[in-house]
Amino acid sequence: DTAVSQTPKYLVTQMGNDKSIKCEQNLGHDTMYWYKQDSKKFLKIMFSYNNKELIINETVPNRFSPKSPDKAHLNLHINSLELGDSAVYFCASSPRRAGANVLTFGAGSRLTVL
Amino acid sequence: RKEVEQDPGPFNVPEGATVAFNCTYSNSASQSFFWYRQDCRKEPKLLMSVYSSGNEDGRFTAQLNRASQYISLLIRDSKLSDSATYLCVVKPGQNFVFGPGTRLSVLP
Numbered sequence: 001d002t003a004v005s006q007t008p009k010y011l012v013t014q015m016g017n018d019k020s021i022k023c024e025q026n027l028g029h030d031t032m033y034w035y036k037q038d039s040k041k042f043l044k045i046m047f048s049y050n051n052k053e054l055i056i057n058e059t060v061p062n063r064f065s066p067k068s069p070d071k072a073h074l075n076l077h078i079n080s081l082e083l084g085d086s087a088v089y090f091c092a093s094s095p096r097r098a099g100a101n102v103l104t105f106g107a108g109s110r111l112t113v114l
Numbered sequence: 115r116k117e118v119e120q121d122p123g124p125f126n127v128p129e130g131a132t133v134a135f136n137c138t139y140s141n142s143a144s145q146s147f148f149w150y151r152q153d154c155r156k157e158p159k160l161l162m163s164v165y166s167s168g169n170e171d172g173r174f175t176a177q178l179n180r181a182s183q184y185i186s187l188l189i190r191d192s193k194l195s196d197s198a199t200y201l202c203v204v205k206p207g208q209n210f211v212f213g214p215g216t217r218l219s220v221l222p
Contacts, residue, residue: 031208033210035212040214041199041214041215042212042214042215043158043201043212043215044212045209045210045211048208048209050208055208056208056209090157090158092210094210101146101148101163101205101210102160103148103150103158103160103203103210104160105157105158105159106157107156107157108156108157
């Protein structure tokens with residue numbers, strides 16, 4: 001009964017390929033996020049969706065496209081992978097209501113681009 | 115200037131020591147503040163929220179100074195299991211902004 005689950009956990013692929021990471025939460029949260037943690041361990045927001053609507057879109061290359069089919073799912077598709085895309089990608093979710101600001105993370109998806 | 119800055123670390127302390135982490139943030143509109151903990155190769159997990167009046171949870175004490183835009187975390191009687199990276203997090207709006215983290219190693 002994992003709260004935020006993302007797949008795959010590990011992904012090794014060649015430059016130029018297209019890949020997707022899926023995320024699902026069963027917490028009933030309204031807001032979902034994608035964070036990128038690079039080799040220097042810095043966690044940086046990429047996207048956020050609130051009830052299927054994009055609310056945060058940081059400076060991320062167009063090759064990254066999030067998709068939220070419903071409020072429990074937020075997938076990340078990456079086109080034309082580059083070496084610099086190698087990182088751990090964390091999905092997270094939080095409730096929207098005031099005073100309930102907890103961010104719950106998935107276990108992460110480690111992407112290695114060769 | 116980074117939106118959230120923390121002590122660079124790493125901190126290497128003996129078991130039983132008291133250790134303090136500092137954090138500053140630049141966005142004065144920030145309304146919510148947290149400390150998260152991240153173990154090696156794991157996801158970040160909430161350690162504690164930080165309230166204006168300061169708050170304590172067992173051996174952990176968090177303080178917030180809004181005027182100075184400064185947050186601290188004090189760990190008393192360090193345990194080996196406290197070894198991790200401690201992430202200062204602020205929430206100015208919809209986004210949770212993470213600091214770079216401070217690594218703590220508690221040594222036997």
